[in-house]
Amino acid sequence: MAIRGVPSAREMTVEDFKLWLKQFDVDGDGRISRGELREALRRRGGWFTTIKADRAVRRADKDNNGFVDNAEVENLIAFAQKDLGMKIST
Known part of the structure; x- marks a missing residue:
């Protein structure tokens, strides 16, 4: 069942989530931009991937550089679980 526009096809581990996210790092800089996250959600x-990606980066990006890096990915996981309804287990 889809929750808030993001289907939860299966439960992911944190490592699976990081690997899934890494495939959208098109410039290979080790950080996820709003555009890259938007494409991952799409x-x-x-649905409403631009809005959700903007909100996710704002909440996860603690140093306000506009990207989610490895140190901030836990914040992104928390957002994905709470606001996107994704099931991510440790």
């Missing part, structure tokens, strides 16, 4: 079948 490919997962999400």
Whole structure:
């Protein structure tokens, strides 16, 4: 069942989530931009992906550089679980 526009096809581990996210790092800089996150959400079948990606980066990006890096990915996981309804287990 889809929750808030993001289908939860299966439960992911944190490592699976990081690997899934890494495939959208098109410039290979090790960080996820709003555009890259928007594409990840879009490919997962999400709706309103621009708004959700903007909100996710704002909440996860603690140093306000506009990107989610490895140190901030836990914040992104928390957002994905709470606001996108994704099931991510440890």
